[in-house]
Amino acid sequence: MTGSPDIYQYNHSDPEKSINFVTCHDGFTLWDLVSYNQKNNHANGEENRDGMSDNYSWNHGIEGETDNQEIDKLRVRQCKNLLTAIMLSIGTPMLLMGDEHLRTQHGNNNAYCQNTPLSWMNWRKNERSDEMQRYTQELIKYRKYLFSRAQHEGMMVSLAEILHRSEICWHGVNPYSPDWDANSHSLAMTAISLDVKVAIYIIFNAYWAPLQFNLPLPPQNINGNWHRIGRCSLYVLGQSILAVSSLD
Structure with a gap:
């Protein structure tokens, strides 16, 4: 949250040089992170041996997609929590493309070899994706609002400056x-x-x-x-x- 001041110090290496992220191109997508306890890489043809086995994930009680509305609601809430931590932390935020739509790879955490719907970006809208996109947009607006206050007061528009x-x-x-x-x-x-x-x-x-x-x-x-x-x-x-x- 504070830009790891033990590593990135104002006078030596400012916090913007750090990158904050929860998910990236390797590993689970954000939605899969809250939907799967285990990787599901069988489609890759390596008997599920490829990809990391330790994903620091939690399926909230049911592995994969579910019709349980309470679990689905909690998963969306957890995704919002994770994005909030990224966007309100000092440093440069990094968002995996598709996480703002809660894109899924159905538990595949090593889909580099897939040129199929499993790894494609699905632009079809649904209630879940629309809600997450709206929330992500509001987070970005709020981050800009917080740091634009410095500009209005004639200060440097810098996260490091604000932290300092x-x-x-x-x-x-x-x-x-x-x-x-x-x-x-x-x-x-x-x-x-x-x-x-x-x-x-x-x-x-x-x-x-x-x-x-x-x-x-x-x-x-x-x-x-x-x-x-x-x-x-x-x-x-x-x-x-x-x-x-x-x-x-």
Whole structure:
């Protein structure tokens, strides 16, 4: 989220030199990442021996496509969570083509040898792909909005510059009390831009049940109240916040 400052330091190697991504041309697509526990490369003719076996994926209870609407809904939500983490992190975001449509290769994580519908881009629209494309567009708009505030204030339009001029605070379910334990499944953070007069509070809850988070008090140097952006766990404090489109 903060651009790996232990590696990419403002005075030496700025965070834009880092690339943030969850999926790429090798491995599962974003939709397959939340739909398959195991690779399904039988069509490649190598008896499923090719491709990585460790995909860090989770099928949410059923392997592959399903008619279970609850599982399908949770998978879409998880895809949104992953994209949100990419697009709101300091660094250069990389999006695998087709993930904005939730394209699937039906669990094939090594489809380089396929010139078939398995690896082709399916442009047919459906409710799932339309929703993800809309959400991705809103994320991009919001990222541009956040960093365009610096330009309006006469600052350099640079993620590194914003990070350099910001205060990062970590939280748990209570302000300033992060749980760094290995079994922790939740974390929150605030990024307070000292010059642009805007603060962002983000919640990541990967726990299997809802948790109640207590928001920190607004910084003394920024007037206003926290505003929630859509139904996602993202709050912003500052001027003209209500003009931001809802992410949902």
